[in-house]
Amino acid sequence: MNRVQHPLSAAFPAMSPADFEALRDSISNIGVQNPITLLDGMVLDGxxxxxxxxxxxxxxxxxxxxxxxxPRDFVLAQNKARRHVTQAQLALATTAVYDWMPEGNPGFVQLDTECPVAKTTAELAQIAGVHPNTIKQAKAVQKRAAPEVIEAVKRGDVGLPKAAAISKLPQEQQASALTAPTPKVAPAAEAIEPSVSEGPQPDDIGPDAEELAALAAAEAADREALAKLLDSDDKLATAHAEITRLNHLTAQLQQRLNGLMNEKNEAVKQCKALQRQLDRARKGQAA
Structure with missing residues (x-):
């Protein structure tokens, strides 16, 4: 029986040709070691x-x-840690996964009776591990972008800021806009989807001033609560001091390790240079 890919699986970018060829070679040698997972007869994972x-x-x-x-949680868990998946690809996939609704699957509906099917932007951002603005951009792309734009983001060819700006154009103009400078957006939208130039762009435009202020206030409150807790518990304060000391020691050891790695790399380069000189000398003696 020929299987088809489940829409939830298709929300994630395809494996690179090189990685697929390596997988194919492995399967040719030892077969498929891990079973694929099916849902409604379609390949959900694998x-x-x-x-x-x-x-x-x-x-x-x-x-x-x-x-x-x-199935949404399952497919996200299986794909979230994949190598080479960018924040843009993960945000786009997460919004697509949680937009998916099964047809004729009462068991799935029953599964969601204790928590709503629809998730907020903040919840999706937490699931994907990205900033809420990145999810907002992903939602705009999912809702308005032409299929060519969505596929370009999935391939990693275009970042979400540019794709979100392109999605504001008429559908028939979006494909050609992929290779053009990012369209200008209205000032009101620039806080979410700023105009960017050609070339690699960050997927996450970061929090605005109001969000930064809220984060700073929350961090200050956390520090104050921690200070009060440490003052009231000597054992906890001692443990906290030890953790701080170990963190500093770890940082120092990491710095030393980095230095040793640099020294090793330099020694390898010198050995290779000496080996080349030795090879040339041997060739000269042989001649």
């Missing part, structure tokens, strides 16, 4: 394993997702 095995004419072990598992 699409690249399944594709490689199919191309090689090999069987691929399968398991069904447990009915008690939320």
């Amino acid at each position: 699409w690249h394993r399944y594709t490689a095995a199919t191309e090689l004419g090999m069987t691929c072990p399968e398991v069904d997702l447990a009915p008690t598992n939320d």
Whole structure:
């Protein structure tokens, strides 16, 4: 039976050609070691394993997702730690995953009776590990951008600030705008989606002044609460002092390790240079 990729799996960027080729070689040698996970007969996790095995004419072990598992949480957990996934790609995938609604799946609906299906921007930001503004940009792209723009973000070719600005253009103009300078946005929107120039751009534009002030106030309150707690508990204060000392020691050791690594690299370079000189001398004697 030919399987298709589940929409939740497709929310994440495809594996690079080099990584896929390495996976294909591994499967060719030892087969598929970890079963793929199915949901409604579609591949929820392990699409690249399944594709490689199919191309090689090999069987691929399968398991069904447990009915008690939320497929959105499952697929995000399986993909969140993938190598080379940028904040933009993760934010876009997270918004797409939690926008997904199953059809004819009462078990999934029952699973969500204790928590709403819809998640706030702050909740999505916490899940993805990005700033809320990054999620706002991802939502704008998911809602208004042409498929070509969404795919460009998934491939890592375009950052979210530019993609969000492009999404404000008419759909028929968006694909051509991918290779043009970022469109100007209205002043009211620039706090969220600023105009940027060509070239690599940060995915997260950071908090605004009001958010910074709120963060500073929260940090000050936390420091004050911690100081009161330490004053009232001698054992806790001693433990805190020891942790601080160990943190300083760790930083010093890391700095020393970095220095030793630099020295090692320099020694390797010198050895290679000496080896080249020795090789040339041997060639001269042989001649």
